[in-house]
Amino acid sequence: MPDLLIELFSEEIPARMQGKAAADLKKLVTDGLVEAGLTYASAGAFSTPRRLALSVEGVLAASPAVKEERKGPKVGAPEQALAGFLRSTGLTQDQLEARDDKKGQVWFAVIDKPGRPAAEIVAEVLEQTVRSFPWPKSMRWGDGTLRWVRPLHSILCILSDEAGAEVVPLDIDGIKAGDTTHGHRFMAPDAFSVTSFDDYAAKLKRAKVVLDASERADHIWAEATNQAFAQGMEVVEDRGLLAEVAGLVEWPVVLLGKIEEQFLDLPPEVLKTSMKEHQKFFSVKNPKTGRIEQYVTVANIETADQGATILAGNGRVLSARLADAKFFWENDLRVAKAGMQPWIDALENVTFHNKLGSQKERIERIAALAREIAPAVGADPDLAEQAARVAKADLSSEMVYEFPELQGLMGRYYSDAAGLPAEVGAACEEHYSPLGPSDDVPTAPVSVAVALADKVDLLASFWWIDEKPTGSKDPFALRRGALGIVRLLLDNSLSVSLSDLILDAYMPHYHKMNHEEERLVDADREMVAEHLGITSSDVTSIENQIYEKKKESGELKSSFSFKDIDLSDVSHPSADLLSFFHDRLKVFLKDKGIRHDIIDACIAMEGSDDLNLLVKRAEALSEALKTDDGENLIQGFKRANNILSAEEAKDGVSYELDPDPKFAESDEEKALFAALDEAETAIKPAMDAEDFSTAMAAMAKLRGPIDAFFEATQVNSDNQIVRRNRLCLLHRIRTICGGVADLTKIEG
Amino acid sequence: MAEKLQKPRSFQEIIMRLQSYWAAQGCAVLQPYDMEVGAGTFHPATTLRALGSTPWSAAYVQPSRRPTDGRYGDSPNRWQHYYQYQVIIKPSPPDLQALYLGSLEAIGIDMKMHDIRFVEDDWESPTLGAWGLGWEVWCDGMEVSQFTYFQQVGGHDCKPVSGELTYGLERLAMYVLGFDDGNEMPFNDPDAPIPLTYGDVFREAEAQYARWNFDVADTDTLLQHFKDAEAECARILAQPADDPKTGRRIVMAQPAYDQAIKASHLFNLLDARGVISVTERQAYIGRVRTLAVACADAFVQTKAGGYTPENAA
Structure with a gap:
């Protein structure tokens, strides 16, 4: 089974977009292949500043032939219906089969779809992928209409197996797919051809390109920490920066430089922010002094002078930046020491x-x-x-004007x-x-x-x-x-x-x-x-x-x-x-893990503008509802509440009087009276003490008696006194439960 | 080739090398626009010529003014008057990156010894209603140029797309010549009978302009000039396309655009005088953009902007 290799070679892709772009390429292409019937064994995507690459292994050489069956109109259906079906299937009437269906005979079309070679499918899927790629921002260039993140220069697309590699014929707005690519922009710019993914990755490495971003990141980190360690220093970890820097280079060369002595007294956050935001430098700390004294910069090239010129240039840029920062810091300190009043006054004009x-x-x-x-x-x-x-006084300071992300911190x-x-x-x-x-x-x-x-x-x-x-x-x-x-x-x-x-x-x-x-x-x-x-x-x-x-x-x-x-x-x-x-x-x-309806049930209660109280209540209710009793109590409560509401609406009265146990007829009804008394005695003091768990547990205990009551008793007795008494009993359920939470809000 | 890699010795030599390099690449080497502008992009050779389908290729130095950057000549790297070198080619050629790198070699930057990087930087000019995608180009961690593929100017889609290169000449020269203080770098040949530094040429004027920009410029006058430019721009564009005197079709896009440039610079001066509040700022920028967009609309009605009687709407 052949392997597929794709490389989209362009001008520099923004670092922040590379990771997602590689993942999108993988998803769009493999989804497209599978949808067209080409399954595969495994796939991996890669990115560098100038290329997105995808390797798909074990692709079917061709999509399998499939038989598609489609059900058409009834035999004897109007002419137009049949004509439409024939049009949509591309068949003639003698090619249809009449089959027995539940309601008589129905026309069936059996369409043989022959398999298609992988190259044809790959070409279609890749073109579709390139044309609809989900870049956060894309552009046109020259006089073309194709959109890509930056101008797209070449497409490498080959299918390879034991017999060799074959270029997938493809032409997107004049960019023809081939089997060649280029190495590092400065160190190995010449074109070379490749026959497989392994060949591609190996030749790239010889041409000074590390294809895998995580390999570049690992190399940068290992090299940075080693060089720092050799000087008794520690690199300050910054994963976001590491990922970004790995996306700015194809061939990382780590260089360690010193910050000029005159800037070492700046607050470490200022050094760190300035170096990171403007220069993409890692901060390097001296564990003995606790200060940031050096930096790591990552170049994209090996030079004859081991990076000395590059490091010197970077150092000069850094010194110019830090000279600005130092100027701001010293000006700011003067205002701060005098009490910051000019800053506070300045906020009047903001x-x-x-x-x-x-x-x-x-x-x-x-x-x-x-x-x-x-x-x-x-x-x-x-x-x-x-x-x-004074908390916002630093908004007027020069340092925060330059580095807004330091607001608050500079305030301190x-x-x-x-x-x-x-x-x-x-x-x-x-x-x-x-x-x-x-x-x-x-x-x-x-x-x-x-x-x-x-x-x-x-x-x-x-x-x-x-x-x-x-x-x-x-x-x-x-x-x-x-x-x-x-x-x-x-x-x-x-x-x-x-x-x-x-x-x-x-x-x-x-x-x-x-x-x-x-x-x-x-x-x-x-x-x-x-x-x-x-x-x-x-x-x-x-x-x-x-x-x-x-x-x-x-x-x-x-x-x-x-x-x-x-x-x-x-x-x-x-x-x-x-x-x-x-x-x-x-x-x-x-x-x-607390459901919104549970919170609604508690929001309806008094004191819900005290969020701690509200959450305590909700947590207790959530726990109670997780128990079997709690869950079933809701059903019993709702049944009681629904019957009561319906009868109250019908009679136009509220059954708010205290029910009298002497009218209770069955054992279950008597038991419910007792259970409600017991619940009330337990719930009231617990609620007063904001002990919601106890209150909820006591309420959940009502589940048995309520269920038994409904099982044994018809609320709407012919005896009006008994009926009224029972409705008042339901009202007690409503009141007692309602004192804990508004259970009508609970769903299900 | 050996001569090419030799380091230039002065600010002016860097300019001259860029001029000959881009002339050799076929660009029309233009002279600066004769008005106060904030950046090389404002030159009609860029803003207006980026519109429409007529091919275009030009390079020029543009003296630029940013009143708020004035430091009385005391800063080693900030001046309210400075130079940009600008290249604009439409449609953007496929090898524009390589051409650009060639220009760096031409001014003595050895690609084998330096770390050149293209770092994401989306360009947007709210006053011109323009945006594009590209990079800032770093040389050893220092930004030496802006590289932009124009996507829209004055609210119009750029078809074809122009490639624009902007070099900050002072910063680039300081790096190439090896000076931390721009005022000290040689403007002409250091061995000339009368050697002059950048500071000798500009320092005194910087102090004068800083004082005028920050404290003296009459804000009522500036404000009136702003309103005048705005009104004149609208008046020019309101004229019918056909000139009653010559009987020819003459859409006056560029004279109107001159007024937009004026308004933009007057806004910068008002800003430096500190009389524009944060909320007003957006409103002023919007007013300048309205002018720029109207001028762009007019330019596409000219022959240079791609107008023909056949494709007239």
Whole structure:
């Protein structure tokens, strides 16, 4: 059976795209072959900066002949139906077979499809693959219309077996397939022909090309660590960079260089980032000093001077870059040591969002919020406020302007340089976290307070101006922000009312709106009502209280809080934002194996704006439902609930009275009374103590008695008293279970 | 060949070698465009000629200005006035990479001793409504050129595709001549009777322009000029194609484009004066793009842009 070798040779393919492109080539070609009937034994794909290659071993020499049967119209069906069938099969009527079917005789077409030689199929599949290749970005060149990631120069495509190799005839927009390729651009540019994959890989290696990216990466890493080790140094591991660099060279030559002494005092992150982002250098650390003192660069060529010229050139570029970084660092330190005020002031001119004012205004809001949150997270309110005020100051620094990815981290350096408490510095660094589902979550109280305040303000502010994420559009990363809040609260086991947090975060916006005008105009009132999820008369009542309060204190611009006002009759503050958090929580818990309907059942309960409480409840319910009793209880509960709802609807009454055991007729009914009493006694104190597992377990125990009751008893007795009593009994099931979770939300 | 590999001795020799190399490859060696531009791409020989189907091949030096890069002549590698060398060939020839590497050899870079790399860099000019794919070319870790296959200019698909090469001449020369401080590199032959460095030629002017760009330029005047250029561009393009005086079809794409170039440079000056806020920035860029796109629309209505009475819509 022949082997197939394909190479698509082009101008330099971006490093980040090579791995996926090789995998796509393999999938598209092998899928295409199999679909056309050509099975194979094994396949492997490879990439270098200038080529994608695919080796498929043990391909069938030809696709097998197949007999295809197709069912047509009934014998005696209208002329047109038969004509259409003949057209679609390409047969004549005498070639059809009439066969017996369930409903009489039916025409069948039996089409013999002869096998096709592999070369024909390969040519078709490869052309299709090249023309529809899923590059993230592709281009045209010259006067052609073909698209590829960069100009495609040649195609090598051969089928080889013991008898030799044969070029697969193929021509894509003038690029004819052949059996030749080229070696390294500078060291072995001449064309050579190949007869098989082994021949190809071996000749490439002689022509200074290592075909396999992982082999290049392994070589780079081994060579880098060896050279560093010889100098008593350690290479700082960076897998992403290693993969990228392996995609930038066909023949890796590892060179170790020294960073000029004058730059060694720069923060290690600055050295690392500058070297990595601009030059694709690995950082090399001196384990004795803990500093980054050298670097590894990977060249694509062997030179007569062992890379001395290349290393010198790279060193000069690095020094020029680091001279800039050093200049920024020293300028920044001067501002930092003087207290960073110019940076904070500069944020006044930076628009955060045109409807939400400047960065400075945002920082004011975060500072006030961090202060509010501090006690709940065990942080000192003064420190939390102070940290919030400087946490974003580094955005004005020269270093962060040059390297935006160092935001936060530079904040810590500058906070420390300013002599601020260590907690403040830590908060500067950590308050952006967590940025993703796997990012570390801050635990230091001051950091947590600022991180929460930062994100809650973000969410509440965009909700305030009605800029919510829609579909795939989330330009302000609000989903990520909400997930960050969820993780901060859960990982730190913080029992905080999200509703209160949201109201606190709304305050400054409300206050600002209220600032110019003593009273709101009607339109504003409507807007406030909508945002808070309350009626406009509620707003008026709040407003009146605010107004009275202001008048009493004689200071109309004094700050106030919704919490100072009796909100007992305003029961759903900003339900929309809260449910956005609940949605994030569902996604988060789904990954932890908790079903969304279980969370819904718990969200319906009181106190669900405390996410920790909500999760505890959901976890307990999830566990309970995994037991046999729990699962079946749901059925019993639903049956009880459905009957009760139906009868209540029919009779137009609620059966809320206490059922009386004296009307119980059967043993099962009496047993249910007893079981409900017992459950209630167990559930109530457990719920009060937030011991959800105990409560759920007690509830699950009802499964037996409920099942037995329904087995033995007809609820709709002819005796109206008995019937009413039984419906009230069902109501007790509903109430007791409903006190634990809203089981009507459970699916199945 | 031996002579070719000899190192050039001055900034001007590098320019002259590039000129003769690309002349030998058949390019029309043009002179700089006589207006203030931010980069060689703005020269109509690139922006406008990349449009339409007429073949084109040109190379030229373009003095360029980026007011915000001014450092009073004190920086070793940043100037508000600098030079780009630009090559544009349409359709892009299949051996453009090899031709480009030949130009590096012509200025004394030995391919056997240096590490030349093509590193992904997608080019996009929001002010020109243009984009392309290509690379920045690295020599021993330093970016020495931009290499771009134009895909769109002024909102029009480039058919055929132009290949564009842009050399940052100062940086390239500093590397080839071996100077860390660009102001110290020889502009003419160091053995000339009156040897001049790059700094001798430009340093003083750099300080003068930095002061004017950053602190003195009258922003009201600049803003008025911007509006004037915008209005004139629109007025030119609003004229009917047929000239009433000569009775000929004369679509004035290039005079209109001059106004777009002016607007673009005035925007850069306003930016350097620090009077354009972050939000306004996008709006200004959009206004310049609107002009550039309108000029591109007009250019494809000219003969150079591929217009014939037969294919007129």
